[in-house]
Amino acid sequence: MKTYILLFRGINVGGRNILPMADLRLLLQQNGFDAVRTYIQSGNVILKGKSKPGESVLREIEAGFGFRPEMIVLGEDEFDAAVKHNPYDLADGKSVHFYFLQHEPQPDRAKLMALASETERFEIKGKVFYLQAPDGIGRSKLVAGLEKCLGVPATGRNLNTINKLRQMTEEA
Template sequence: MKNYILLFRGINVGGKNLLPMKELVPLLTKYNFQGVSSYIQSGNVVLKCTSQPDALVRSIVLDNFGFTVKLFSLEQAEFTAIQEANPYKIFEGKFVHCYFCNDNIELNQAKVDKYLASSESYTVIGKVFYLHAPEGIGRSKLVANIEVCLSQPATGRNLNTINKISTMLTKLA
């Protein structure tokens, strides 16, 4: 069995794509996923299973909640490597964000240059866009246009959430 991290995108926002974690966790357990736990309603789940869980989880959500979920999954080793590679981990967690993609990132550099604030800095490593936004992401034009800049769908998590997920993984061992 392998440990997986599931990062849901675009759920429980503005009354759309409602996916209550309190309902999802026991449902995933019913389908033989082990050690299932979640963190906050934005959709962070850790679990154990024998094979890549994406297709089954998407099917479970569609059958039980009535919509097709956007999902990013990582094996524990990949998640740990992403966490360790973060060049901004020394900064306060709420100002550091990781944007996860399914494919290696090929930046639309013209868009990044257009939207990047002078206080923001970023690094791309493989499928992850690391962002340090010391003024927060609420008004960040880069964040508001992140998928155009990354040329693909993405889901973001701040460093505090990344660290919490890492703690949850230690309980799966």
């Protein structure tokens, strides 16, 4: 069995797309996945399976909860590579963000640069957009326009969350 990391986008945010983690764990277990663990309410899942979670999981969430979230699934090796290739300070847990991309991006670098504040730094490596935002991302124009500039769906996690997920994969 392989270990997979599932990153759901846009669940349990602002009172919309409510998906309790206990229900998500049960749904995944009922679909044949083992050692299902979640971290915080924003849709971070570590599990083991014979095959990669996919379309059937999304259909069941839609049938049971009335919405279809976006889900990015990473194998443990792919997740570890994303962590390894992080170009920013590993101690900067709240300011460094990983945006996992659904597909290889076709970035509009000129727009990305125009939207970035003078303190924001970013790099794209494969299907990961790395962002260092020392002033936070709450009002970031770059974050607000990110998907449009990259041309692909993305879901972001800060380095603190990434480190916790990495710890959970090591424990799995």
